[in-house]
Amino acid sequence: MARITVTVNGKSHTSDVEDRTLLVHYLREQLNLTGTHIGCDTSQCGACVVVVDGNSVKSCTTLAARCDHASVTTIEGLAQDGNLHPLQEGFWECHGLQCGFCTPGMIMSAYDLLQQNPNPSDDEVRHGLEGNLCRCTGYHNIVRAVQYAAAKMRGEEVSAPNV
Amino acid sequence: MTSETTTPMIGRAIKRREDPKLITGQGNFLDDVKLNGMTHAAVLRSPYAHARILSIDTQKAAALPGVVAVFVGKDLLDVNPLPCAWPAGGFKNNMNTPRAMAVDVVRFVGEAVAVVIAEDRFIARDALDLIDVDYEPLAVVVDPEKATQPGAPQLHENAPNNVVVEWSAGNREGTNRAVASAEVVVKERIINQRLMATPMETRGSIARYESSTNEFTLWTSSQAPHVMRLLLTAFVFGIPETKLRVIAPNVGGGFGQKIFVYPDMVFCMWISRKLGRPVKFVEDRSENFKSSTHGRDHVTDVELSGTRDGKITGLRVKTYAGLGAYLSTIAPGVATTLYGRIVTGVYKIPNVSIDVIATYTNTAMVDAYRGAGRPEASYLIERIVDRFAAELGMDPAEVRRRNFIPPTEFPYDNGLGLLPYDSGNYAPALDKALANVGYADLRKEQATLRAQGRYLGIGISSYVEICGVAPTAWANGQGWGAGLWESANVRIHLTGQVVVTTGSLPHGQGVETTFAQIVADELGVPYDSVLIEHSDTAGTPFGYGTYGSRSLAVGGTAMVKSARKIKEKAKRLAAHLLEANPEDMIFADGKISVKGSPDKSKTFGEIALYASVGASMPEGEEPFLDETTYYDPPNCTFPFGTHISVVEVFPDTGAVEVKRYVAVDDVGNIINPRIVHGQLHGGIAQGMAQALYENAVYDDNGQLLTGTLMDYAIPNASMLPDFEISHTVTPSPVNPLGVKGAGEAGTIGSAQCIMNAVIDALSPFGVRHMQMPATPEKIWHATRG
Amino acid sequence: MIPAAFQYVKANSVAEALVLLQQHGEDAKLVAGGHSLIPAMKLRLSQPSVLIDIAGMADLKGIAVNGAELTIGAGETYHAIATSATVKNACGVVAACVGQIGDIQVRNCGTIGGALAHSDPAADLTAVFLALGGKVTAQSANGSRQIAADDLFVSMLTTALDSGEILAKVTVPVLQKGQGAAYAKLKHPASRYAIVGVAAMVTISNGVVTAARVAVTGAGPQAVRQASCEKTLVGSNGDAAAVKAAAAKAGDDMDYLGDIHASEEYRRAMVQVYAARALNEALAQARA
């Protein structure tokens, strides 16, 4: 057992976790933050991506014990004061999701991508999301959604592309 | 309710009402559901593809602290094996379906052998390592054709040569004559490889049993909760249907895999009753790959005959369809009716004959996967037609045009025992696709590049498919064991809010949004005042669920019909209040008025209030506006289109680059273009993935070599192109919405589109066919002759 | 999805980690980024009883140029290395190589030390490190020693590191005028690992190739140098014909793996194709 103190979405939690607990299990089972999903057992799908101390990580491949004193942001913590994050807005406006299972991880990866590269080309968006799998959308609209958010975060006027 | 004119919602690309919860992490998927006192199940699965179980020792596992109980197959002999609801109609089917757990013999790697129930999932998993099973390995067969050959290992006593069913359709003599006497015959062995559906959410079940009432509740990631209830109660448990409530929470993608009954539903229910505690089971990805259903797995020999000037005269097909170790819920029907009856595609082919030999192999069960039979059919016909064009040295677009079913011949009977194609006009879709891609210029560019040693390929695919399944009587003739109508109830509450309940349910298709658009327009009420409820057998009318691109064409039509009944009643009530004749009432813009005197009117809201209070109803009328429809479609719908792709292959490595993907799809009328485009994108992506990346591989011992996402390549964003989507619109005459369905069209049109392009690119190397997936290695080999 | 139980210990320094290693012996494993180890543990292919966490330790950090050498702390992440101006200027191939490993999340966690200490047959960095002729510094209770790249990779998943040693530092040469190095890779579509990866480093002087090191990963059980290829190139002028001749020798000096993803025959052929690509790019840099 390890005792950890973790700040999740701005709130501090002190918890006892079994040493083998993965961050994703901790978030989902102990904190009831079930927006972070599990889609595989080999670190391929990215459904579990969260941001730890500013960087996106696969929470299925991160030990909870390692996150002692870390600050974690999950999909539940992205909207501020009831306002959707531009990425959330982009996914909604551009139909960047269908079943929505991949979406939290996809958005958290895109969050990291845009902090590393605020003005990506479509190709850079596609490569930046290589660690996230979506079986529904074919990615076409996910690229649009991320570009929508990127433009909005750069302060530009944006609207969803026509279909 | 407001009575101001509402802008029509049908045809508008509004954003989805499903999304706010999903983009904020508030979705409620199966693994998010937690119940008081819930226990956790872990499944011990067979490491052998075929073996006798000699003994199972569960003592050490049961003794592990935190383990509640361990069960094996023998414990569950008081419930029946899972049902198969769709044997191939009119033929003898040798039926074998799985039990919740294997009893004496395991027949594929991943088959459940024991279940551990523990206080948490960590302990349950640990206990699996403490179970000892003694197996006696048996001989294994994994190939659907080899399974039928003399000396092949036999899976089931009642299925000699591992044959499930030998099925045929068409005109054998005529076809034999046509092929024998033809000017040109092309033949090919065409394999439609085994695929894994890979919804990003895996499957699972949570069962709770209430001993005071003997009632079960089952939460399961399902595309068809009412059907699950029916099959589990009436067929597996032999209990009244009313003793089970099935709830599908948010479903994280299905693609067919979540239509079926699975062993975990059964053992979770059985164990929850046994222990008096809720039981939860959620698959790992590797379990999903090993033990949930796969798709396709066809080995086909096909011959197409024709004239030198490009007229097709005959088509002869023989297919071995692997269905896995047991029959999944609708497997035989998919491999026969949904495949064999549409192998002629968009072409008028005077003589056609098909044999399907469905077989058992030591592999995971095969059942519907996005498109279900139609992708296999359209891949087959579109490949062999391209092969025919190449043989003649004729442009593949021209060969297609010469053989299209003419628009004047609809409704069209293709001679294979299918319902008549409802409507179609194939040439305009082809022409539009050719124009959008710039076909003539591309062919010139291709010639120029070839001269420089670069290999561009252009692939065409003209497809038709079967949606909006299906008229029940016809389906019954095909062996389908129940109905295929769909239900919808529409109620107008006192406040004017509209509550719609339906047996359809979404798992990514956005039908909450689409349905609300339809009902809002039909009733002339604001879109936001329409609530769509679904996915729970409590509170929704019986329905057959969402698959076969049927939710809009069948479920949506049920909704329209219920709304129309509501309007009729509203007119009668308004006529009563306005002392007018019901026949003289007009329902428009949210108002019911008397023809010729528009000032004499009631708003729909006023009528709703009046009807729901019900204080002074006219003679013979009940209070409330509440109408239900069970809509059985008179025919299926037949969406069609042409897709064209442009690829470049690089002979030094065999790599392929998809440079363009142009799709012209005719899905009939479109309710929400944004959603339809999304469906097409995702569908095309899956077909393209079959063409280029995906292949579920078993070795000769029946071990699944592609058992994780490290080995099984579903594409990521960098592996797919942008899609250029447009439409022609040929409304379906089958339903009042004129819609056809769009959920599977992309997949059905795309695999051969890419393969035809790859093979076109490789034609200078003498390549005439290549099996999917067109991996760099295969292409590299092909370029060296 | 659930690893077997183990004890987790966080080490705050190399010294502490060494004590822990001694204390727990063979059953302990070091974990840094964890992207090789943790998935293997989730599938229970690996079941260490103690996990010593060495991620984020200050004494495994640091990127610095000392004269002709670039030294990178074993605990530096791929992301930190890929975006480091120091690395890009001193030995760009290292930044370029780690910048295409896995995905963003792998790069945020994975470390250079972890990549080299694991000797995964399909890792990217192993080939680059071999081609550059780098060296690692291994620390143990008895002090530290250096292991040359040529001696590091013993066989599949096995290096010359002892079980009581920690890989602390990675040193590669600072590329000089007249030198160039490049890495070219054929990616597995699902795992993102190299089906074939070839790294090359060349030195040109007065229009003649005076030195060349070429290494292959992905195609065989571990990363290996390609002596015949190197020999063929050295002494040539590095023109198209010379590259062709050298690339044709690439892959001569190794064993191959074949599986459902790529046959031996295809891997062998691709070694030559990617060797040519890596050599061409390295030579172009050397001439620039």
Ligand code: FES
């Ligand atoms: S769950 Fe798939 S990468 Fe984490």
Ligand code: FES
């Ligand atoms: S929206 Fe379903 S997996 Fe991405």
